[in-house]
Amino acid sequence: VIPCPNPRREAETVASLIWELVAARQGDLHFGEIGVLVPTSEQDVYLQQLDAAFRSAHGIPWTQASGAAQSLRDLVEAALLLLDLAGGALTRADLLRAAAHPFLHQRLGTTPELWALLCDQAGIVARLDAQETTGTYLEGGRWTWEEGLTRLALGRFMQPEARLEEPGAMGRPVGNGSEATALLAILGPLVSDLRALSQERHPLPVWQDRLTHFFMAYLGPDPDAATEAESKAFADLLRALPQIGKLEVEGLAAPVLDFQAARPLVQQALKALLKDRSLPPGRGVQVSCYTPL
Numbered sequence: 001v002i003p004c005p006n007p008r009r010e011a012e013t014v015a016s017l018i019w020e021l022v023a024a025r026q027g028d029l030h031f032g033e034i035g036v037l038v039p040t041s042e043q044d045v046y047l048q049q050l051d052a053a054f055r056s057a058h059g060i061p062w063t064q065a066s067g068a069a070q071s072l073r074d075l076v077e078a079a080l081l082l083l084d085l086a087g088g089a090l091t092r093a094d095l096l097r098a099a100a101h102p103f104l105h106q107r108l109g110t111t112p113e114l115w116a117l118l119c120d121q122a123g124i125v126a127r128l129d130a131q132e133t134t135g136t137y138l139e140g141g142r143w144t145w146e147e148g149l150t151r152l153a154l155g156r157f158m159q160p161e162a163r164l165e166e167p168g169a170m171g172r173p174v175g176n177g178s179e180a181t182a183l184l185a186i187l188g189p190l191v192s193d194l195r196a197l198s199q200e201r202h203p204l205p206v207w208q209d210r211l212t213h214f215f216m217a218y219l220g221p222d223p224d225a226a227t228e229a230e231s232k233a234f235a236d237l238l239r240a241l242p243q244i245g246k247l248e249v250e251g252l253a254a255p256v257l258d259f260q261a262a263r264p265l266v267q268q269a270l271k272a273l274l275k276d277r278s279l280p281p282g283r284g285v286q287v288s289c290y291t292p293l
Helices: 007-025 040-056 070-086 092-099 102-108 112-122 145-157 178-198 204-219 228-240 259-274
Strands: 035-039 062-064 163-167 173-175 201-203 256-258 285-290
Touching: 007 040, 035 040, 040 062, 040 070, 040 228, 040 285, 070 092, 070 102, 070 178, 070 204, 070 228, 070 259, 092 102, 092 112, 092 178, 102 204, 112 145, 112 178, 145 178, 178 204, 178 259, 201 204, 204 228, 204 259, 228 259, 256 259
Parallel strands: 035 285, 062 285
Antiparallel strands: 163 173, 201 256
């Protein structure tokens, strides 16, 4: 047991020991025969420090056997959820399910249980506005986000009391507390931006720029509070988007794709981030996680 004051020093010590051990065995021991276990709760911190330490120690090759770092997994899952929402009917259930995702819950400051109650009181079921309900069982727009959020806004700003006593769409009073304000401030713009995104048509390079701005608005890290691992995860996500531009065929006119056609290409690029940071078997130190009993 070698005591170390912090993860950085632990990583440097491990890298030094691995290099010395392999060098001392003179070809009888290879990097691919060595494993390093890190605690799951601090996976991102240790992976970052090990990466730096291995590069400094003569460029020791390594592979992340446990797949992508947790911060990147959470971020990519959140991005995929938003893409699915944009391509769907904007149902209350789907949007609140996305808001309950750990990353979006923290990033947007959501409280899904209370928001579900407010949406129920306001009569929000699906679709953005009345125009989208034509020919559906929701025709008339009474159960849409536009109508429901309008009822919440009236309940929040037109009465000084805790609740607006005029019944909402379900015949129940619509609350007007701070949670209603948060729902209006966050979900209102979000559903509008999701629907706008779903109706656009662009060449692939323009989709790259459009989605970069969209993800920066809703998934971008707080520059004052984000950890280094969170900032790196978001940078990795943005670096994945140019992959969709590489699908164009040189010499041919750039195709103009609607959102439904562009979405699977973006999803494929994002899911590729979740694959193992792998080398061929036996070629590098295997880094994985353990969960203490």
